[in-house]
Amino acid sequence: MTSVLPKRLTGGRLFSLVEALATPHHVDRYLELLDPMATVRDMRAEVTAVHKSTDDTVTLTLRPTRHWLGFHAGQFVQVGVVIDGVRHTRCYSPACSQHRNDGHIELTVKAHPDGLVSQYLHRNARVGLVVDLSQASGAFRMPNARPASVLLISGGSGITPVLSMLRTLVDENYRGQITFLHYAYTEQDVSYRAELDRIAAANDNVNLVLAYTDQQTGGDLHGFFDQAHLDAAAPWHRDAETYLCGPPGLMRGVRELFRDIDLEDRLHTEEFAPPVVATEDATGTASFSTSGIESANAGANLLEQAEAAGLTPEYGCRMGICFTCTSTKISGCTKNLRTGEIDNDPDQPIQLCISAAVGDVEIAI
Structure with missing residues (x-):
């Protein structure tokens, strides 16, 4: 044929x-x-x-x-x-x-x-x-030239990215000091406990510190993160690069303390919880110009407001991480719910899931 x-x-x-x-x-x-x-x-x-x-x-x-x-x-x-x-x-x-x-x-x-x-x-x-x-993405990562010492802080399911860092450093035969400080409700809530114990036992430069917030026995520390916890876990923290991932309360506590002791530039963070939206005093109208739909500003993030108006914009994480929901703000003012920054400039890309309208706003959806 x-x-x-x-x-x-x-x-x-x-x-x-x-x-x-x-x-x-x-x-x-x-x-x-x-x-x-x-x-x-x-x-x-x-x-x-x-x-x-x-x-x-x-x-x-x-x-x-x-x-x-x-x-x-x-x-x-x-x-x-x-x-x-x-x-x-x-x-x-x-x-x-x-x-x-x-x-x-x-x-x-x-x-x-x-x-x-x-x-x-x-x-x-x-x-x-x-x-x-998807392919991997995100800026939460160590530099190729590894820091002289590393403090890893996690809570709950935030353990995964910092555990990856720990495992990677061990595979590279990294010899600097490492403290792995993990917060959990109780010892029963610690993921990878056997793996963490094994790594700490096999590497004399790795210090495993477990902190329990709801259990007063066992573990190394009890209660919530503070200066005493930081000093006990890594007394050399001023010379370290710190990597943090966990629930909002832990993230807030660590950020505030590092700000107070002037170490913000050595703190690197990733969070897997959506920011809390304050709904009081919401005014104005959210206009979704491509669809010709308008709705009163309810104070929710613009992804939720678009969905409430019957639209179906693309999204992924709903936490400001993946950028899938990025759309163009044609006009108006928005607030970044993660950083608190206000954006008044027209024709700007914004992430709908972590942006709230401040008064009238027009979005190209």
Whole structure:
């Protein structure tokens, strides 16, 4: 049989033709019917192991497709799952070393009471489950020239990015001082406890400090972070670079103390909780000009206001991390709910999930 394709229609040109014939769906939509991991453009990952180390967390080992480019310790990925026919995406930080040699990544997901994706993964994750996966991103990472000493502070599910940093440093045979200070309600709430004990026992430069907020026995420290905790955990903290990830209360306490002792420039943070929105004295109108829809400013972040108005802007983390919900503010004033900064300039990109209207505002949605 003689081919009806021109002799030079190969490679990228052939793929473009196939995609055109597949319209309105791209090729991956058809390939996934045969094998969800057989993709051309999309990146996915298959769950290869599932482990529950605490009652409300699940640790997943994932094998990404060939598109995976790796990550730096501290960065995050977006994981997507389909729930009741709708695809939902959330951000999680790999907990493994960036030098893991089998190409897999490890994520630990805490099942938050109102967490749609986290609850789904906690209940339903199993070996063979295929999820959507993004390339790693995020600025929360150590410099390539490692600091002379490192203080890692975490709380709850914030343990994952700093544990990745610890594992990475150990794999690199880093010899500087490391303190790993982790806060949990009780000893039963500490993820990776056996792994942390093993690392501390095998490396004389690693100091593991466990602080329990709701348990007065066991552990090394009790109660909430303060100057006494900092001095006890890392008396050399002024010469260290500090990396912090945890719940809002811990984040606030550490930031305030580091500001008071003039060490803000040595504190590097990542947070996985949405900022609290103050709704009092909200005025003005939020105009979503592309859709021709307006709504009274209710004081919520602009992503929630757009959704309440019946719009469906793209989003990922809903916490100001992934930038998926970035849109253009055409005019008006917005407040960054994470930093408190006010933006009056027109035609500026803003993250809807951490931006609130201050009076009238027009957004290109």
